[in-house]
Amino acid sequence: MLKLFLWLLFSILVTWVIGLSSVILIRYVLLRRPLSRKISILLATFFWVVNIVIFILLGSKSGTHVSLFIVYLISCYIYQTPNSIKVLLSNFISELYSCCYYINFFLWLRYLHKKKIVLLSVAAVALSSALLIVVASLFLGFIGAFEQSAVDAMGDIIIEPPVKLARYPEFIERLEREEVIKAATATLLSNGLLHLGQGNVRAVKIWGIQAGKRAKVTGLRRSLLRQKHLRFDPSFNVENAEDIPGGFIGIGVVTEPDEKSDEYDFDKALDMIGKYVVLTTGAVTETKSPTENNAKRFKRKPIKFAVVDIVFTGVYDLDKNFIYLSIDMLQKKIYPDRTDPIADQIQIKLADDASSADGLEAVRRVWSEFASQELGWSKYFISETVIITSKEMQSRYVSELRKQMGVLLLIFGVVSLSVVLLILCIFYMIVETRQKDIAIIKSCGTPSSSVALLFLGFGGFVGVIGSAFGVLFAYIITKNINAIEEWIRLVFGLKLWKSSVYMFSSIPNEIDWGSTLIIVLFAIVAAAMGALIPAIVAVQIKPVNILRYE
């Protein structure tokens, strides 16, 4: 958040320094006299275009360049003003000072206190900003959880060659020699049918894994219901039955979440531990039959294994569809002819201080050397290997989610524009009923700009208070979103969030402070905009007309 704030500050500074430096140079250093209206407009327009070009070249993605337009307006004024730079600056500072002058603040508080109707605008700003913050936080929380789930399931970087990767232990050893890489592990992928008991057959995805190493790369240990509390690495060892292979099963394979509460029956899942299940999988093997001309044929392989542990990641699809077996055992069963160890994927965990870019560079380098030197692969095969971060793997869906969030925020934002209308109405009413106040202030010598700033500032003040309440509401709602959802279920019997629909067992409940800051800024600007017309009306008030005795 601090980074974002500093970046905003820097952007504003750069815009104004670049925008106004040429103007001040021309007006006060080169020409030293005020220019005519036409020449001022011409010069300002020229520099406006130049500034837009400069900012586009600097990488600005703004579609409107509104701030440069404001710079243009101020440039026009500076070119024409007869005031010296000293007067110009002192005027600016005095306007700024008068804006913050205690009378303004006093009047704001007084209007807020006396004009109860202003509280409506505060409530409207609070409501709209709270809604927008909650929507943005939930969406971004969901996106964050979505990306993190990929990291937890597959590590930071994934290598997926176009064909099975042989001699992976050597490759992993090379990878782990790199400073930026903390650990790496291999995975063999397959699909199968799992018979869990009477009439219970499931289609499952099989991950052949190195249990101990995988726990270092992914969040496997945290997901294991039985072994997560043990001090040693997770393993597939079956107690008292060394000849029977062991396996982990996703909790959703064993039991469905409860229809009403959406919670798994953990006792029922744990009861499966120690039981034997039958898995059917297979692979393509070459047949020796002369009638089939030594054709490649898919051969089924049954595997009987004991359930050693249950995996609960909180991600529905992972829990529902996956089972985990030892990579060595799986290879022996489905590829009995392959003597060297093979894998479909290598999953990598980066060192804590390593960046994704550094990690990707190191992995690509090691892979290229290993594939060409040790495996003798051609450049084509090496380049066909997918080396990607797990977050990048999700980028297509993430961008779609971001787009939907943008559309929803746009819709709510447009509806929230009625807040501007509301503030306009209320402030207009205040100006109409407080004409005498304004006339007295003006008769004491307050310039019109200060009167305008009084109302614009009050609009902003309403925006600040409203958005502060909005942030508070949004924080309370977002942090307690799971409790609220549960309350709705208990009271109305309506289960809004289901892991089978929204992937995760619980609703992400973190406030996104970056988007909150943007929404708050928008709310303040919108509130100030709502006060613009009433401020103009206030400026036009003539004390001589209002303060007449008759």
Add this chain to the structure above:
Amino acid sequence: MYKILLASRYLIKRRISYLAFLAVALCVFIVIVVMTVMIGLVSDFKEKNHSFAGDCVVGTDSLVGFAYYADFADEVAKLDFVESTSTVINTYGLINRSGTDVSRGVQIFGIDPKSHSLATGFGRTVHYHKDDISKVFVPAYDTNLPGCVLGIDMAMIRDLRGKYQFGQMPFNTKFSISCFPLTAKGALAKAGAGEINTKTFSYSDVSQSGLARIDSSLIYIPFEQAQLLCGMGGVDKRASRIHIKFKSDVRLGTGTNKVGALWRDYMRKNKDKAKANLFETVTVQTWKEHRRSFVAAMEKEQTVLTVMFSLVGITTVFIIFVVFYMIICHKSKDIGILKSIGVSNSGIIGLFSSFAVFLASLGSCMGVFGGWLFLRKINSIEDWLFARFGFQMWDRSIYAIGDIPNQIELRTVLVIIISAFAACLVGAIVPAWQGAKLRPVESLQVNQL
């Protein structure tokens, strides 16, 4: 009469009332557009689920199925309100495309294509055999093999506009499908050998139901083949479900209740048979109950969106309130004069209520008109945005959504208009009450004039 005259005058003369009118129009416009799209999506999704399941489903989720289904299906077919029935085998299998190393788990439906098309919308979902659905399992190339119909997303990839590129004929591919044959008790029929049943099928057609999960993981094969693959053949043959279609004039609930009564009667009559225990898991459900877990999620999203818009709509009530408050502050003399000539408190409230109704009528009309205009062009706008900026509301290569729904429902419009009227009246009632309480002797004092 004075109520209408004064209300019209306030509406025209007081420019501030334009803001209230604008706020109502904006809200009505947004709500009409969003709710029409959302309701359209939900209705479309429901319709696709209805088409997939038929009107009523008698069956079990257990992969063992239930026995003696044929007699019951015959009895159901004889009912005067039933149009057609289809018996289905539902199981899971492992599929492998010939010559590749890739296998995957899929859901398998064993059907009789003709009867299934009559009971459900299956016939409309296939591409190559739309005209003669009975030949949907006849492959174009290897006619010795039984055919299989793949969910379209298993065979083809959607382009960026959500369209599929179909060839003249389905490509020449074979798939081997394996299933666990199960005994009536749910045990593995070939447990001793540790084997499963495998059969090769030739790809004969695709089915595009428009339901993403179905289209990406369901394969249709002939009923008898499915029965053999999963061990449901033999003496007491078993099936998983009977899909039923009612005649058009039959209400869903009534028809399902009658089928339910018939099923209970059938169970009673056959309770002594050897495999009668399999009846215990059989349920009789309407299509809505059968597909509840899928449809309910979208309905809930619609509810949440409605609640969120109601919250935003509160701002409109605030605007109306403020505008009326202002008008009443300015028109205290009008109110004083009206009351001094004998207009009652209810008359004053009536006057401002009429004004609120005027505002609501105009705002609603404008909002509805704007919404209608926007919805009429919404797909063209999206096409233009896609062509110009590559922007789509939904990425069609990810979501199984066609055009953006833009059919305005009269019921939705009426509910929105009534809500707008209610919001205007709620916003106006407090200021109107305050206006009614004004005393002419105070508002008409000479120093107030």
